[in-house]
Amino acid sequence: MLACTRLRVGVLLLGAAGLPAAAWGYRVLRARARARIRARGVPALPDAVRALVFDLDHTLARYNLPQLCSLVHDCAARFLVTERGHDASLLEPYDHAWPALKGLVLDFATGDLLLLDETGAVARARHGARAAGTLDAGAIAARYGAPSCRWRAADALLAGATRGDLCWALTTGYDTGLSQLFARLVDLADARAAADRVPACYDFHEDLYAAVSSAFRQPAFAAGTGGFFSALRANPHAYIQPRPRVAAWLRRLRAQGLRVCIVTNSHADFARFTMRTAFGEGSEAACCDLIVADARKPAFFAGDSPLRAVAWLPAHPDTAIRESAAAEPLGAPPGLPCEHMLAGGSASAVEALFGLRGEAIAFFGDSCFGEVVPARRRGWWTTAVVEEADGGVFVEPLEWGGSFWSAPPPGAEPCPGTSPAARAQSWLGSAFKASAHALIADIDALAR
Known part of the structure; x- marks a missing residue:
C-alpha cells in the first residue's frame, strides 16, 4: 500500500475507532490516533477535505x-x-x-x-x-x-x-x-x-x-x-454483499458535516437497486447527499455537462427514464436538490453544487483509467480501492501471480539474491500506485 506519511489523519476516518466526532476538529487529533490508523494500513486524508465522492460498484458496494x-x-x-x-x-x-x-x-x-x-x-x-x-x-x-x-x-x-x-x-x-x-x-x-x-x-x-x-x-x-x-x-445477495458497517459509516460522515456523493456509470434504476441491496431500504437518502447515475466516467471528470433530474415511470416506480425531455438540466441551484438521485453531469457540476474544488474533495474508485487517473488529474485527493491488494480475497493461483505482481514463467532463471518465486510488479499495479495518493483493499477498513 502507498505510504501517506505527509498527510495528517482526519476525524472522518476515526469515528469508528471511538475518537471524538467533532465536525471539523481535524487539528486536535492525538499522535496515538495517527499511529493506530497507520498501523491498520488505513490512509490519512488532507485536513482540507470537506466532501467525499465514491464510485459505487466494487468500491462502496462489493460483489461475491x-x-x-x-x-x-x-x-x-x-x-x-x-x-x-x-x-x-x-x-x-x-x-x-x-x-x-x-x-x-x-x-x-x-x-x-x-x-x-x-x-x-x-x-x-x-x-x-x-x-x-x-x-x-x-x-x-x-x-x-x-x-x-x-x-x-x-x-x-x-x-x-x-x-x-x-x-x-x-x-x-x-x-x-x-x-x-x-x-x-x-x-x-x-x-x-x-x-x-x-x-x-x-x-x-x-x-x-x-x-x-x-x-x-x-x-x-x-x-x-x-x-x-x-x-x-x-437473487441479489448471491452476488452483492450486505454492507451495514459501511452504511453506518456514511451516515456518520454526514452527521459530522461532510458532503457524501456517489458517482456511478450505472443507470439510475440499477444504482438504486445496488444501494438498497448493499445498504438497505432508504439508503439513497440516508447514506449520501447526492447520487449521480449515468455519469459516463472517465468523460465525467473532464466535461461540463449539467446534472439532470431523473424521471421515474409512475406505473413502474423501479424504472427510470434515461436522460430525456422529461429530465431537464438542473442548472446550478444554490443548494442540493431535494432529490437524491440525478443523472449525467460532470465533475465541474458537482464542484459547483458543493462549492468545493481540488483537494477539498476526496475520491474513491476501483477503475484505474476510468476513475483514479482522471480524478487525480482533476486535482481531487484520490484513493484506489482494489480488493486484490488484500491478498486471498480473489482467486489468484500462485503460479501466475496477481493483479499487482507476477511470478516468473516456467524455466525462468531467478534474479541473483531472490527466491524462485520472486515477484515483479505488474503493469496495472504500477499504474494504480503511480496515479493514486493511497491504495486500500476495502472501504470497510475505513468504516471499522
Whole structure:
C-alpha cells in the first residue's frame, strides 16, 4: 500500500475507532490516533477535505467475485452461441480454478492471454484454456523477443488504451471472468485452423464486445434481458454483499458535516437497486447527499455537462427514464436538490453544487483509467480501492501471480539474491500506485 506519511489523519476516518466526532476538529487529533490508523494500513486524508465522492460498484458496494465472474462468463457465452453462432462447447460451466486476474491482456493477434510487468514486458503468457498452453520462458522469449520481451502495444496500454481491435486489457471486476471465455474461443479457432490447414485467426473481438454490451446495456435492467441483471434481481445477495458497517459509516460522515456523493456509470434504476441491496431500504437518502447515475466516467471528470433530474415511470416506480425531455438540466441551484438521485453531469457540476474544488474533495474508485487517473488529474485527493491488494480475497493461483505482481514463467532463471518465486510488479499495479495518493483493499477498513 502507498505510504501517506505527509498527510495528517482526519476525524472522518476515526469515528469508528471511538475518537471524538467533532465536525471539523481535524487539528486536535492525538499522535496515538495517527499511529493506530497507520498501523491498520488505513490512509490519512488532507485536513482540507470537506466532501467525499465514491464510485459505487466494487468500491462502496462489493460483489461475491467468483459468482460474478461465473455469471458474466455464462451470459457472454450464451450470447455468442445463440446470437453469433459460436460452438455450443462455450456453454460449459465456468472453471473457478482459472486465473481471473485484473490486468490480464487478451491479445487478439496471437490468441495469447498475457500478464505484463510494469515495463510492459510479457511476464506470463498462455495460449488457450488447456494447462499445456502455458508458455515457458523460452517460448515467451521466442514469441515476444529476447531479452526484453516487451509487448508490441505496451506504450499504448501503459498510457490507458485498454480496449481495441488488437487487444483488451481486463481492468475491472466485471470483465475479469471473460479471460476464460477468450481462451476457449482461441482453442476453437485453433481447432478450425488445424482442420482446414490454414493459419489460425482470432478475429472474434467484435463478437466478444457485443456479448458484453448485450449483458450490461442500460435498458436491460428494466427489461430483464441479457441474463446479467435478471440474475441479480432474482437473487441479489448471491452476488452483492450486505454492507451495514459501511452504511453506518456514511451516515456518520454526514452527521459530522461532510458532503457524501456517489458517482456511478450505472443507470439510475440499477444504482438504486445496488444501494438498497448493499445498504438497505432508504439508503439513497440516508447514506449520501447526492447520487449521480449515468455519469459516463472517465468523460465525467473532464466535461461540463449539467446534472439532470431523473424521471421515474409512475406505473413502474423501479424504472427510470434515461436522460430525456422529461429530465431537464438542473442548472446550478444554490443548494442540493431535494432529490437524491440525478443523472449525467460532470465533475465541474458537482464542484459547483458543493462549492468545493481540488483537494477539498476526496475520491474513491476501483477503475484505474476510468476513475483514479482522471480524478487525480482533476486535482481531487484520490484513493484506489482494489480488493486484490488484500491478498486471498480473489482467486489468484500462485503460479501466475496477481493483479499487482507476477511470478516468473516456467524455466525462468531467478534474479541473483531472490527466491524462485520472486515477484515483479505488474503493469496495472504500477499504474494504480503511480496515479493514486493511497491504495486500500476495502472501504470497510475505513468504516471499522
